[in-house]
Amino acid sequence: MAWNLSHLELETSLLSPLSNEPVTQEIISHINDHQISFVGKVIKGKNPQQKIEIMNDGEKKFHPFEHGVLKSFSPDHFSIDYSDYSYVIGPLHNEPKPFFENFLKTKSQQQHLCLDFSDITEFSSRLDNLIHLINGSKVIQFGLKKSDTNLIQELLNLSLSSDQILLITLGADGVILKSNQTQSNFQTSNQGKILDTTGAGDAFFATFVGAMSKGISIENCIELALEKAAQTIQRVGSTTIEINVAKRTE
Numbered sequence: 001m002a003w004n005l006s007h008l009e010l011e012t013s014l015l016s017p018l019s020n021e022p023v024t025q026e027i028i029s030h031i032n033d034h035q036i037s038f039v040g041k042v043i044k045g046k047n048p049q050q051k052i053e054i055m056n057d058g059e060k061k062f063h064p065f066e067h068g069v070l071k072s073f074s075p076d077h078f079s080i081d082y083s084d085y086s087y088v089i090g091p092l093h094n095e096p097k098p099f100f101e102n103f104l105k106t107k108s109q110q111q112h113l114c115l116d117f118s119d120i121t122e123f124s125s126r127l128d129n130l131i132h133l134i135n136g137s138k139v140i141q142f143g144l145k146k147s148d149t150n151l152i153q154e155l156l157n158l159s160l161s162s163d164q165i166l167l168i169t170l171g172a173d174g175v176i177l178k179s180n181q182t183q184s185n186f187q188t189s190n191q192g193k194i195l196d197t198t199g200a201g202d203a204f205f206a207t208f209v210g211a212m213s214k215g216i217s218i219e220n221c222i223e224l225a226l227e228k229a230a231q232t233i234q235r236v237g238s239t240t241i242e243i244n245v246a247k248r249t250e
Helices: 002-006 023-033 068-072 097-106 131-136 149-156 200-213 218-232
Strands: 017-019 041-043 052-054 060-062 087-091 112-116 139-143 165-169 175-178 183-186
Touching: 002 200, 017 023, 017 068, 087 097, 087 200, 097 112, 097 131, 112 131, 112 200, 139 200, 149 165, 149 175, 165 200, 175 218, 200 218
Parallel strands: 017 041, 087 112, 112 139, 139 165
Antiparallel strands: 052 060, 165 175, 175 183
16 A cells, blocks of 8 residues: 555555564565655564465465464554654554554544455454444445445445545445445446456555545546556556556646
8 A cells, every 4th residue: 555655656654563584674675665664663573474376267365364473563563653644544454453543542633544444354244343443534445245235235324424435346346435425336447357456455545545635536536546456457466557646636
């Protein structure tokens, strides 16, 4: 997400625990090469990782996620002045959940929390366990399947405040956008062969939130985000592709 935000020419900091493994310095160097400020903490342990195999039929086999130092994630690890940030954006997992909750308690009205709830399975797929974070977030994203009809309907029944936006991404079946005034469906861009969907959700979410923070209309934010996600899935790995934001502000 930080990578995609930085490519929208937004000043971006990456907050994450990393391990004391030798590869960590290479990771930090790579982060700095892209003008992203690393404000995380290096602690003893292993870096979080997930092995993904591309099978012969093109499908992906996900091996169990190894949380590594994420299990030690604590807001106390980071000496951060929250007032420095207009937006805090991230994927919701059990480990960083207290960090986001702490931000909600201390943020000003000019600061915004934007959360990707795509891995809701960590929370037994129950919205009532997350409602305080949903209510406190400006932009909420859920990555689901079209067949998740009950959860989709439960989300669409949520009462949103005047400045909240709910995004439900459905892969090839498009995106549902809901605000307190409207609900719209958007189709995905069909641009070439799908090689790897890794990072597409992050690319979509970061691009949408980043474009919105620059004052771009919601419809154009969706267009930009779909374009970025469509470009991402045409390459193997979580890649970043430049897109022209300026033309959407005209």
